[in-house]
Amino acid sequence: MEASMIYALVLFTIMSTLGLIMSIVITLNPAFGIKFTSSPAGIDQTALAARDQDAARALKFQLGFGASQLFCLNFLSLFIVWFAFRTQQQWAWIAMCFYPLMFVWHYLHYDKKSPAIKIQVMWFVLSVAALILTYPIFFK
Secondary structure, eight states: OHHHHHHHHHHHHHHHHHHHHHHHHHHHHHHHHHHHHHHHHOOOOOHHHHHHHHHHHHHHHHHHHHHHHHHHHHHHHHHHHHIIIIIOOOHHHHHTTOOOOOOOOHHHHTTTTHHHHHHHHHHHHHHHHHHHHHHHHOOO
């Protein structure tokens, strides 16, 4: 297997696994999720939840809803990476274009003063590099 393919498999596996872990942690500990998402939101959601019970319930619902989507999406991504991308099916390469698009979407919506912005840029660059490096393998 070529080095570029190994790089892409490892990278996409790490991204998907981190997403799975995050979704599980947020589901099991919504208070952590509220704190964790405060920086990208640009607002202290923990203080907001402490002041207003309705806001706390709404934040917990939104986090639970997002965590369920995150879990399913990352599970699907792992499935695609290990059963289709690894076997060099072209549609799987196209499906993995989801990652850079997702990081751009995050960048557009995150508070620009948040340190999480830098992380989105880093993941964007790494995922684009994986796709560029593996393009010749998939589209000979």
